[in-house]
Amino acid sequence: MRLDERYVPYLQMARLYHLARLNDRWFRLDEPLVSAFVERWRPETHTFHMPFGECTITLQDVAYQLGLPVDGDYVSGCLTDFHLYIEGGRPAWQWFHELLGVLPPENQVQKFAVNCTWFQETFAECPDGADEETVRRFVRAYIMMLLGTQLFADKSGNRIHIRWLPYVARLEEMGRYSWGSAALAWLYRCMCRVANRHVVKLAGPLQLLQSWIFWRFPTLRPSGYDEISWPLASRWSGYNPGISNKGPRFIWMPYSALDVIQVVHPEVLEPRHTMLWRCRTSLIYFAVVEWHQVDRVLPQFGGYADWHDHWQERAEHILQFDIVPDPGPSHDFLTWWYQHGKRFLSPEMLLGDPRGIPIPDEATQRGAGRLPDMDRVEDVPDRRRIERRARLVQMPRGGCSSFRPVQWRLAVFPHISHIDGSHQYSPEACNDGMPGYKGGKSRTAYENKLETRQPVPQLEQGKS
Numbered sequence: 001m002r003l004d005e006r007y008v009p010y011l012q013m014a015r016l017y018h019l020a021r022l023n024d025r026w027f028r029l030d031e032p033l034v035s036a037f038v039e040r041w042r043p044e045t046h047t048f049h050m051p052f053g054e055c056t057i058t059l060q061d062v063a064y065q066l067g068l069p070v071d072g073d074y075v076s077g078c079l080t081d082f083h084l085y086i087e088g089g090r091p092a093w094q095w096f097h098e099l100l101g102v103l104p105p106e107n108q109v110q111k112f113a114v115n116c117t118w119f120q121e122t123f124a125e126c127p128d129g130a131d132e133e134t135v136r137r138f139v140r141a142y143i144m145m146l147l148g149t150q151l152f153a154d155k156s157g158n159r160i161h162i163r164w165l166p167y168v169a170r171l172e173e174m175g176r177y178s179w180g181s182a183a184l185a186w187l188y189r190c191m192c193r194v195a196n197r198h199v200v201k202l203a204g205p206l207q208l209l210q211s212w213i214f215w216r217f218p219t220l221r222p223s224g225y226d227e228i229s230w231p232l233a234s235r236w237s238g239y240n241p242g243i244s245n246k247g248p249r250f251i252w253m254p255y256s257a258l259d260v261i262q263v264v265h266p267e268v269l270e271p272r273h274t275m276l277w278r279c280r281t282s283l284i285y286f287a288v289v290e291w292h293q294v295d296r297v298l299p300q301f302g303g304y305a306d307w308h309d310h311w312q313e314r315a316e317h318i319l320q321f322d323i324v325p326d327p328g329p330s331h332d333f334l335t336w337w338y339q340h341g342k343r344f345l346s347p348e349m350l351l352g353d354p355r356g357i358p359i360p361d362e363a364t365q366r367g368a369g370r371l372p373d374m375d376r377v378e379d380v381p382d383r384r385r386i387e388r389r390a391r392l393v394q395m396p397r398g399g400c401s402s403f404r405p406v407q408w409r410l411a412v413f414p415h416i417s418h419i420d421g422s423h424q425y426s427p428e429a430c431n432d433g434m435p436g437y438k439g440g441k442s443r444t445a446y447e448n449k450l451e452t453r454q455p456v457p458q459l460e461q462g463k464s
Contacts, residue, residue, distance in 0.1 A: 001119070001145055004126050010139045014174035018067025018231050018265070020146060022207075027239035029206055033220065037213060038202060043192040046293050052250055054296050057187065057212050059180060060277035063268045064255050065211050067231035068180035070276050074284035075182035079112070079163055096162060099169055101137045113159035119145050140168035151183045152285070155201040163286065181292075183208070185283030188290040211236060215254045230263045252299045277301065 003020055011017040040048045047054040059070040090098075092112065097103050100123075108118040123141035126134070148160035167174055183205050190204035211233040214221045228235055232255075254260070267273070278301055283290045298304060 001123060001142055002125060003142075004138070006126060006130075006135050007139050007142055010136070010171050011143070013172055014143065015069045016143065016146060016174070016179065019150060019179075020142075022066065022231060022234055023146060023150060025234045025237035026150075026207055027210075027236045028241055030210060030239075030241035033213060033241070034202065034206060034210055037209070038191055038194055041191045041195055043195050045296055046188050046192075046291060047296050050250065053299065055216065055250060055300060056293070056297050057184065057209065058277060058294050058297065058300065059184060059279070059292060060255070060274075060301070061212050062180040062184050062208065063273060063277070064260075064264065065208055065215070065231060065233040066180070066183070066205075067265060067268065068183060069175075069267075069273070070178055070180035071272050072176050072178035075177050075179065076284055076286050077163060077166055079161075079286060092162060092165065095165055095169075099137065099140055099165060101134075110159060112163070113161045116145065116149065116158045116160055119160055136171065139171065143168050143171075143174075150207075151179070151205050152186050153203055153205075155203045157203075181283045182285040184292070185285040185288050185290045188283065189285075189288045192290075207233060216251050218251060228259055228263050230265055232260065232263075253302055 001023075003024060007020070008017060011020050037048060040050065042049055045054065047056040062068055063070050093103060102122060104114050104118045104122075108115045119141055123138050123145075126138040130138075144160050144162075144164045147164055149157075154161075167177070187204040187208060190202060191209075193199050194202045214225075214236060215232065222236070222239055225236055225239065255264075278294055279292065280295050281292050283292050294301070
């Protein structure tokens with residue numbers, strides 16, 4: 001979508017103008033380079049582990065690279081039940097129609113997301129002579145596309161979530177949000193997800209990651225991109241990894257150079273922003289909460305991390321909080337947990353309070369060295385012996401080449417009534433005992449027993 005001059009005042013109020021200028025100057029993503037860095041990402045610390053130490057993307061990088069504000073309210077809200085939080089209780093799509101003036105067809109909607117192609121075709125260019133309300137509708141669509149594709153893109157890359165309706169409904173209030181911290185939180189979460197070997201696609205503001213790599217690692221930087229402009233990510237405009245040549249040492253403080261300071265926007269250098277670059281805090285983007293752990297990468301700010309100092313200064317880092325009468329979970333958390341949590345991990349009987357189960361008297365009177373009485377197990381036949389005998393009998397018919405093995409089988413297994421392949425077994429005979437087995441009878445006893453059984457047909461010599 002083309003950046004119209006009539007959109008600029010609204011984008012400046014929302015503090016998204018610098019990002020919008022980058023929208024026409026984005027560069028191609030170098031996927032092998034980004035993948036190599038993701039392999040060195042550690043979700044536990046939110047840092048890249050390199051041979052020279054740890055490094056990461058901080059709020060300072062977001063401010064310099066994208067020109068986004070890092071100070072302000074966190075970006076959060078509702079993702080599904082919009083009608084519960086919209087003024088007047090209106091359905092979400094009715095509110096969508098009121099703000100944008102048109103509804104997408106059903107084949108362009110997937111739950112609460114709209115295809116990007118519909119946005120691009122419907123709001124491609126604001127008509128000439130449009131009134132103020134029409135311009136505001138096109139601005140809302142432009143901002144939703146800007147946020148949904150450049151900062152907070154998902155793995156599909158072609159859908160815009162309508163979670164941005166509460167924000168674009170009040171264009172004048174969008175400037176009070178910390179878009180930089182929300183973008184960094186989403187990048188952290190995406191890289192933590194792709195660290196799992198079962199995840200194959202990476203989402204998030206990847207141009208921020210690639211620009212950070214180019215600024216920090218000069219040997220990985222493409223040649224021929226020496227002109228610096230604001231925001232700093234615009235330096236790589238037009239970069240194509242297929243045709244560019246790249247010259248790991250690491251630049252700890254790339255933004256302190258004079259040619260960089262000359263193009264930096266003054267708002268970025270305001271103390272209320274610069275002090276947050278070194279703040280160890282939580283980054284919030286709707287349901288995503290990640291930690292900004294700059295204490296692990298102090299050399300990126302000209303400092304040095306000495307872990308012994310943390311213990312020496314332990315008294316200065318004690319948490320201060322109010323003691324409440326009931327420190328248990330809040331009512332809101334319990335409501336959410338009953339709706340979405342797994343309430344039962346096993347039968348309710350096993351999760352019950354064990355103190356409510358009466359203890360038998362014999363358990364309380366039993367001494368420490370006395371074991372409980374064990375139930376006697378009924379005497380059952382040993383099925384393993386029976387199954388082993390059956391496997392010995394079920395031999396291939398071609399396995400015997402003479403009459404002697406067959407005669408031996410008839411003597412050892414008197415319970416066989418047929419030897420032509422249709423074997424029949426008698427459990428009584430199996431339990432009588434066999435020579436060579438524990439508890440078995442003598443061979444003479446079996447020979448005597450054979451005389452009382454039904455005679456077995458004789459086989460001709462050589463048949464089996």
